[in-house]
Amino acid sequence: MFQIQSKLDRFGVDAILFNSSEVLVSTNLRYLTGFTGSDASVIVTPTESILITDGRYKTQAKEETSGMRIRIVRNRVEAVARTLRSRRSSRLGLEASRVSHELVAQLTKKIPGLKIVPLSRDFLENLRIRKTPEEIEKIKKAAVIASNACRETLRSRLEGKRESDIAADLELLFRRGGAEGIAFPTIIASGPRGALPHGMASDKVIKSGELVVVDFGCRFEGYSSDETVTCVVGRSSEEQKRIHKAVYDAHMKVLDATKEGIGVRELDKIARQSIDQDGYGKYFLHGLGHGVGLETHEAPYLSPRGRGVLQEGMVFTVEPGIYIEDYGGVRLESLVYLSGSGPEVLSEMPKNLISVN
Numbered sequence: 001m002f003q004i005q006s007k008l009d010r011f012g013v014d015a016i017l018f019n020s021s022e023v024l025v026s027t028n029l030r031y032l033t034g035f036t037g038s039d040a041s042v043i044v045t046p047t048e049s050i051l052i053t054d055g056r057y058k059t060q061a062k063e064e065t066s067g068m069r070i071r072i073v074r075n076r077v078e079a080v081a082r083t084l085r086s087r088r089s090s091r092l093g094l095e096a097s098r099v100s101h102e103l104v105a106q107l108t109k110k111i112p113g114l115k116i117v118p119l120s121r122d123f124l125e126n127l128r129i130r131k132t133p134e135e136i137e138k139i140k141k142a143a144v145i146a147s148n149a150c151r152e153t154l155r156s157r158l159e160g161k162r163e164s165d166i167a168a169d170l171e172l173l174f175r176r177g178g179a180e181g182i183a184f185p186t187i188i189a190s191g192p193r194g195a196l197p198h199g200m201a202s203d204k205v206i207k208s209g210e211l212v213v214v215d216f217g218c219r220f221e222g223y224s225s226d227e228t229v230t231c232v233v234g235r236s237s238e239e240q241k242r243i244h245k246a247v248y249d250a251h252m253k254v255l256d257a258t259k260e261g262i263g264v265r266e267l268d269k270i271a272r273q274s275i276d277q278d279g280y281g282k283y284f285l286h287g288l289g290h291g292v293g294l295e296t297h298e299a300p301y302l303s304p305r306g307r308g309v310l311q312e313g314m315v316f317t318v319e320p321g322i323y324i325e326d327y328g329g330v331r332l333e334s335l336v337y338l339s340g341s342g343p344e345v346l347s348e349m350p351k352n353l354i355s356v357n
């Protein structure tokens with residue numbers, strides 16, 4: 001919290017408001033305070049931080065936070081307004097993408113002269129970009145639980161089952177392995193559905209000879225994992241092997257080039273050029289990867305428009321893919337931690353073309 005307090009001046013604000021509601025969660029609120037409840041406001045001034053929540057969270061707020069004032073109230077917006085008024089905070093910084101128009105309207109109505117200052121996106125995005133050793137442990141745990149669940153699921157027969165049945169098997173194993181649940185809706189995209197980069201498991205039945213993209217992640221103590229494998233049911237065709245190899249080679253070239261100081265755009269370019277040289281350039285439809293932490297998608301963004309360089313402590317995915325309409329797709333995704341001694345792959349599934357029954 002101290003790191004934020006010392007920056008208020010730089011943003012030209014008297015206070016910052018972090019706000020979480022059931023529908024609009026501020027991950028930074030959780031990150032900065034440790035509070036995991038769904039409804040809370042945190043006001044940070046140069047000298048104090050105040051957590052405002054309701055009676056449901058009285059015990060939890062005390063247990064999860066330290067060094068903050070905790071206020072339990074019935075009307076949160078009223079309490080926030082009163083607190084800001086009493087401290088004469090007239091310039092209020094907030095997370096533009098995490099605050100509803102409704103809340104802003106209520107606050108400006110209740111606090112005459114209040115000026116709202118949206119905090120810089122870079123500042124907010126970079127707050128959690130380098131992980132602590134404790135965070136790395138949690139992400140690693142999530143990655144191992146998820147990889148084990150995937151390995152186990154792919155041992156059973158896929159042919160003749162619905163994609164949604166495979167997803168259900170996998171998700172049950174996440175829970176059994178100690179995860180809190182899924183990090184995002186599981187993607188099982190078989191046959192032509194594999195051409196949809198976000199083909200969530202459907203009731204389509206998996207057939208022999210099809211490619212199956214399995215993109216999965218679980219959550220452990222709030223932290224996500226994210227990994228993708230591609231399987232073939234039975235024997236693979238020459239074309240399927242060629243497409244897989246193009247993605248595999250791009251994936252490996254990126255892992256070889258991963259080091260501190262390399263630009264995120266440069267890494268994306270390595271993958272894009274490799275796939276292009278293999279003749280599939282126009283089928284690589286998304287960025288190379290993204291950071292992973294309390295959110296499944298967070299900074300850094302490894303894409304043609306990404307900014308910045310890799311730094312020690314970052315955790316991110318490397319996930320090139322090829323998606324051919326009416327045919328299918330291949331994506332291979334590894335979860336990578338950049339440690340002081342180089343990249344460490346936290347996800348554990350092999351990235352070869354996995355043959356399943």
Ligand code: ZN
Nearest residue numbers: 215226227333
């Ligand atoms: Zn993924």
Ligand code: ZN
Nearest residue numbers: 226317319333
């Ligand atoms: Zn991903």
